[in-house]
Amino acid sequence: MFRNRPIPALLAGTMLAGLSAPLAAQTPAAAPTDAQPTAPTPAAPASTQPPAAATAAAPAPAAPIIISRIDVVGxxxxxxxxxxxxxxxxxxxxxxxxxxxxxxKDLFATELFADVTIREANGVVTIEVKENPxxxxxxxxxxxxxxEDKILKEIRLAPRQIFTRSKVRADVARIIELYRRQGRYGATVDPQMVMLDQNRVDIVYSIVEGGKSKVQQINIIGNEKFSDGQLRHEMATKQARLTSFxxxxxxxxxxxxxxxxQKLRQFYLTQGYADFRVVSAVAELTPDKRxxxxxxxxxxxDRYKFGDVKVESDLRDFKADFAKSLIPMKKGDWYNAKQVEDTVNSLNETAGLxxxxxxxxxxxxxxDPEKKVMNLTFRIAEAPRVYVERININGNTITQDKVVRREFRLQEGDAFNSFQVKRSKERIQSLGxxxxxxxxxxxxxxxxxxxxLEANLEEKPTGSLSLSAGYSSLExxxxxxxxxxxxxxxxxxxxxxxxxxxKYAKSVELGFTEPYFLDKNIALGGSLFRRDYNSFNFINGNQRNNTYSQVQTxxxxxxxxxxxxxxxFQARYGLSFDDVSLSKALYxxxxxxxxxxxxxxxxxxIGNRTTSSVGYSLVYSSLDNGIRPTRGKRLVLxxxxxxxxxxxxxxKTVLSADKYVNLGRGFVVNFSxxxxxxxxxEGTRLDASGTEVDPVRLIDRFYLGQPQMRGFDIRGIGPRVQRYAFxxxxxxxxxxxxxxxxxxxIGGRAYYLGHIEMQIPLGSGVRELGIRPSVFVDVGSVFGVxxxxxxxxxxxxxxxxKKIKAQCRNQSTGGITFQGADGTCPEGAFAIQPFGEAFLGDTPKPRVSVGFGVNWNSPxxxxxxxxxxxxxxxPGDDTQLVTFNVGTQF
Structure with missing residues (x-):
């Protein structure tokens, strides 16, 4: 009955119903006694109409406020x-x-305002705001x-942005997190705001970095099969020791x-402990809070072994019998989770092929916990044969699409092949x-x-402009x-x-190479050069003396x-003009x-000559990266x-071979x-005195020493002539x-050279400095002259x-006499003191050196x-313990 009545009427009716009880209490009645209490008078039923007088006393409903205008102030x-x-x-x-x-609330949510007030008067709503600076x-x-550059990349606030307190709080938390990543758990950040004119502010983050918190000790409880040292070796975190500087x-x-x-779990799973778990890992600060x-x-x-190993395949062209041949584990072998993971990858790659x-x-x-056996079944579900619908290339803002696409071993519409995808990735990486x-x-x-297929690229600078000066132990x-x-x-x-x-070498060179001439898979290039080299020897200790110069254009x-x-297949043609000369005043x-x-x-x-040569190279390369390889091999004839x-x-024939082996954990070994x-x-060649000499001229021979073979001086190995004083x-x-x-x-007509070099990984902090150390063994020789x-x-x-005397050589005629008893030479002649020469080093016997080196991309x-x-x-070899180079590459 009251469902459609106005709300004020309902309130009025309720008030009147409440008033009926005291009115009824005034009606005469028998006095109550303790033995017979008076029953309360029942309230009037809800359907009773309220008196007219009471209805007239209810307040009138307030009129709604209609917004006529909205003003914005501030x-x-x-x-x-x-x-x-x-x-x-x-x-x-x-x-x-x-x-x-x-x-x-809506205005504060925009984070554009520091304060908001809303007032209403006669239908006019005024919004007064105070903008954030x-x-x-x-x-x-x-x-x-x-x-600063590292912090700026991580925080939210930036110049010309709107200041908000929430962003400042988030930035403070992020900066503290960055310091904690470095192990500085005592770092504090105090944000300060400096007010400027035109409602601008400077935000100052006052930072107290604190000391670096190290891991003093790593304790392991519950390990019985492996020692603490073995398990610590598997972890990325290391204890702070002098050796871990x-x-x-x-x-x-x-x-x-x-x-x-996770590393501990992986290690135990590779050793057969399938039930291994880390119960807890707790990090506690030392008493000194450092x-x-x-x-x-x-x-x-418990330790498990492999039980029955099966393969089930629903692929039409990938039968289970063939897949079983790809599985390395056998029944009775110790369980190895890494081997299972590698097998899954191998099966997936084979299916991709x-x-x-x-x-x-x-x-x-x-x-089977009772028998400690892990039965394993590789299930390969049915999947459709797949074709390449599209190849997307993203991130190349400078490099044209075709430069990347031509390195893909797959084209749109080809059948998918996982090996070709992997090879495409390697070729794109090798571009540099x-x-x-x-x-x-x-x-x-x-x-x-x-x-x-989507290649998400990130370009890096490919141009370099350098002007540098330096000092080299060679130059x-x-x-x-x-x-x-x-x-x-x-x-x-x-x-x-x-x-x-x-001081000993000058050169200028221009070069250009087009890797895809006329958009064909043909590389075409050329170079122009002029080189001026000076050979030298050492006299009177460390005094360096030029012996001959060669100008080559x-x-x-x-x-x-x-x-x-x-x-x-690579082909080449070269034409060069050489002028080899000696100082006429000296020689x-x-x-x-x-x-x-x-x-x-x-x-x-000495003399002038012209060399017109044609050559070729056959190159086989399966390196994963042509610039900094970690695996693969390369053969060149x-x-x-x-x-x-x-x-x-x-x-001239040269054969070289390189093999790179990735040992994991950043260790890479190069066998070369x-x-x-x-x-x-040219047949028999005679010198000026009519003596038969080697048909291969001096500047065409092979030379060996530092930097090709470390531990020896430049050209410090192989055939040489030594002159001894009398x-x-x-x-x-x-x-x-x-x-x-x-x-x-004087070089040789044959040589061999071998290297074994291992790159040693260091911490990420050292890698960021561009430091790459290595240890090596070099073996080689040059001979055959x-x-x-x-x-x-x-x-x-x-x-x-019959006595040994100095020769007197006439400067103008070249005539030879011997010094007189007074030890002088005739006028116009100079003395050549007696000496003897020895021929050494012409042997294929190996020279061996070991050592370590460091490459550093220094500022x-x-x-x-x-x-x-x-x-x-x-005998005759020149050794050198330390060699270095600054300002140029070897």
């Missing part, structure tokens, strides 16, 4: 209409207190361990704590244009039998200026120009064509090169024939072996005083008295230092 940067758009109030709506409260600058104080993993990191628990002590409680459980991109091998375990960590993602296509002071762009115009072209100047053309995916007499002054082999090398015109005729031989077609008091040569020794390397004519003491024996240029000890050497 906005400066933000337009009033924008402020109105943030609230739900509109002219013509009914205004209530609840609507006003909701409008205030604009951030002018963000300043960090006290940060030494974290640079370069490691960044000695600081405490909660995320690393969880990672170490370091942490971590305690793991583990439960090893057959075109089943989404086929997955599901390992199903059947554990993109960051190393990228993947080719596989996404479902428009139908179940279609797949979309002394040097200057280098170079410009190189390996991705010229985003087309993958290589363009380079360089100028090098040092020429050009080269090269062509590369792939034969198969892994084999490439000439009578207008000719004097063998007693320069050495017979140097006199034979090269031959160059000089004699296609020109004045020099020879055939190379060798070469040069054969001359001691008249003993009437013999002085062979023990190195400062009186002249030593010239014809014995050159030598000068002996007999050449200084005076036929008159002032690349730096390389090697410390190597020669274990095996031959």
């Amino acid at each position: 906005s400066q940067r933000i337009e009033p209409d924008t402020v109105r758009s943030y609230v739900k109030l509109r002219p013509g709506d009914v205004y209530t207190a609840e609507a006003g409260d909701q409008a205030i 604009v951030v002018n600058r963000i300043i960090f104080e006290g940060n030494k361990r974290l640079k 370069f490691s960044s993993n000695t600081s405490f990191d909660p995320d690393r704590l969880a990672y170490d628990q 370091d942490f002590i971590i305690t793991y409680v583990v439960e090893e459980g 057959l075109g089943y991109a989404f086929a997955e091998a599901d390992p199903q375990f059947d554990r 244009y993109f960051q190393e960590k990228f993947e080719i993602d596989q996404k479902p296509g428009s139908t179940p039998d279609r797949v979309i 002394r002071f040097l200057v280098n200026a170079s410009i190189e762009q390996t991705n010229f115009r985003g087309l993958g072209q290589s363009l380079s120009a360089s100028v090098n100047y040092s 020429g050009f080269g053309l090269r062509l590369g064509v792939p034969i198969t995916e892994y084999v490439q 000439f007499s009578g207008g000719k090169c004097d063998p007693l002054l320069a050495g017979r082999f140097l006199c034979d090398a 090269s031959q160059d024939f000089a004699g296609l015109g020109g004045s020099v005729k020879y055939l 072996l190379q060798g070469g031989y040069i054969h001359s077609f 001691d008249p008091t003993t009437n013999s040569l002085i062979t023990t005083r190195k400062q009186l020794l002249a030593d010239d390397s 014809r014995r050159p004519p030598l000068t002996s003491l007999e050449d200084f024996r005076d036929p008159a008295d 002032f240029g690349p730096f390389r230092i090697d410390i190597a000890k020669a274990l095996l050497k031959q």
Whole structure:
């Protein structure tokens, strides 16, 4: 009956019904007694109509407030209409207190205002706002361990943004988290706001970094099968010790704590302990509140063996019998979870080779706790054969799409092949244009039998411009200026120009390579060069003395064509003009090169000649990365024939092989072996004195030493001629005083060289500095040259008295006499003191050195230092313990 009545009427009726009880109490009645209590008078029924007088006394309902206008006060940067758009109030709506409260909440939610007030008067709603200030600058104080650029990338606030307290609180928490990542758990951040004019503020984060919290001790409780040391070795976190100075993993990191628990579990699962679990892992601060002590409680459980291992396949072209041959584990072997994981990957890759991109091998375990046996079934469910629907390339802003697409071994419409996808990734990485960590993602296509391949790239700088000066143990002071762009115009072209100047070498070179000439898989390139080299020897201790100079001018053309995916054929042609000369003031007499002054082999090398050569290389490479490989191998056979015109005729053959093995945990071993031989077609060659000499000229031979073979000086290995001074008091040569020794390397016609080098991983902090250490063993030799004519003491024996005397050489005519009894030479002649020469080092016996080296991309240029000890050497070899280079690459 009251359902449709107005609310005020209901309230009035309720009030009147309440008044009926006291009215009824005034009706006369018998006096109540204790034995007979008076029953209460019942209330009037709800249907009773209230008296008219009571109805007239109810208050009139309030009239609703209709919004006629909305005004905005206090906005400066933000337009009033924008402020109105943030609230739900509109002219013509009914205004209530609840609507006003909701409008205030909506405005504060925008985080644009520091204060909001809403007033209403006669239908006019006034919104008064105070805008949040604009951030002018963000300043960090006290940060030494974290640079500003690293912090700015992590925080939310930035210049020209709107200031909000929530963002400041979030930034403070993030900065503290960054310091905790470094193990600095005592770090504090105090945000301060400096008010400026025009409603701007500077935000100052005052940072107290605190000390770095190390992991002082790692305790393990419950391990019986493996020692604490073995288990700590499996963890990423290391105890702070003197030997862990370069490691960044000695600081405490909660995320690393969880990672170490997983590493422990993985280790035990590879050893057969399928029930292993980490019961608890607790990190506690030491009493001095500086370091942490971590305690793991583990439960090893029983050790399992493999039981029955089966394969079930629903794929038509991937039968179970064939799949069973891919499974390495056998019944009775100790259970190994890593082996199971690798087998799953192997089965998935094999299915991918057959075109089943989404086929997955599901390992199903059947554990028998009583027999301690783990039965295993690999279930390969049915999946459609898949084709490539589309290839998407993302992230290449400079590099053109075709540069990346031509490295793909799959094309749109081809049957999917996981091996070809992996190979495509390796080829793209080998370009050197993109960051190393990228993947080719596989996404479902428009139908179940279609797949979309997506390469998400991140480009890195491919150009370099450098102007540097440095000091080298080989070159002394040097200057280098170079410009190189390996991705010229985003087309993958290589363009380079360089100028090098040092005391003993000067060169200028221009080069260009087009890897896909006319959009065909043909590489075409060329270079122009002019090089000025000076050979030298050492006299009077460390005094370096030029022996001959070679000026070479020429050009080269090269062509590369792939034969198969892994084999490439390269052809080249080169034309060069050489001018080899000696100082006439030092080494000439009578207008000719004097063998007693320069050495017979140097006199034979001087002159002009033209070399016109054609050559080829067969290259096999399966390296996963052509720039910094971690696995794979590379074989190269090269031959160059000089004699296609020109004045020099020879055939030079070089064979090299490299193999990289990834040992895991960042350890990479490189096995390298190379060798070469040069054969001359010029026949017998005679020097100026008519003596037969080696047909291969001095500057065409092979040389070996530092930097190819560390532990030895430059050209410190192989055939050489040493000149010894004469001691008249003993009437013999002085062979023990190195400062009186002249030593010239003359090279050989054959050589071999081998390396075993292992890269040693360091902590992430050291890697960020660009430091890459390695240990190595070098083995090699160069040999096979014809014995050159030598000068002996007999050449200084005076036929008159049979005594060893200095020769007197006439400067203008070259005539020879001997010193007189007074020890003087005739006018116009100079004295050549007696000496004797020895031919050493021409042997294939190996030279061996061991050592370690460090590459460092330092702020002032690349730096390389090697410390190597020669274990095996031959008479005449020059050793060197420490070699370094600053300002240029070796």
